[in-house]
Amino acid sequence: MPKLAADQFDVSGTEIFFINHGGFEHLKVRKRGDLIVIESGPDGDKFAHARLRRVTKQWWTLEMPTHAGRWENVPIRAPRLEVLQLLVNDFSWTLAAVD
Numbered sequence: 001m002p003k004l005a006a007d008q009f010d011v012s013g014t015e016i017f018f019i020n021h022g023g024f025e026h027l028k029v030r031k032r033g034d035l036i037v038i039e040s041g042p043d044g045d046k047f048a049h050a051r052l053r054r055v056t057k058q059w060w061t062l063e064m065p066t067h068a069g070r071w072e073n074v075p076i077r078a079p080r081l082e083v084l085q086l087l088v089n090d091f092s093w094t095l096a097a098v099d
Contacts, residue, residue: 004054006031010080014038014052017084024088026097036060036080040097047098050091052083062087064094 011031018024026040027049036052051071052060060083062074076086087095 003034004057005034006036006052006054010036010054013080014084017081021088024095027095038095049095050087052080064091 008031011029014029014036018027018029028039028046030037030039034054036054037048038050038052039046039048041047048065050065051063053063054060055077058079059077060080062076062083063071064074066072074091076083078086
């Protein structure tokens, strides 16, 4: 079965989600294969905050970066908006602006 890629609709929806939740203006969203990457910072010096991986047509998982620069799965599997809501509610400290 081929992998499902994230599409522009998912990226736009994620950007709108952060705009509607205020305080996240520093975040940028991009797609990479089956991933939606949430990052901040200038081009060439990006800081990755989190990423969502599409595992089926409607289900996504959450991954967070470790201190060693690797990605760790968070035991969350839900529709994209629900994963984003959990990210904002339970892991908002990971989305803070980096100076």
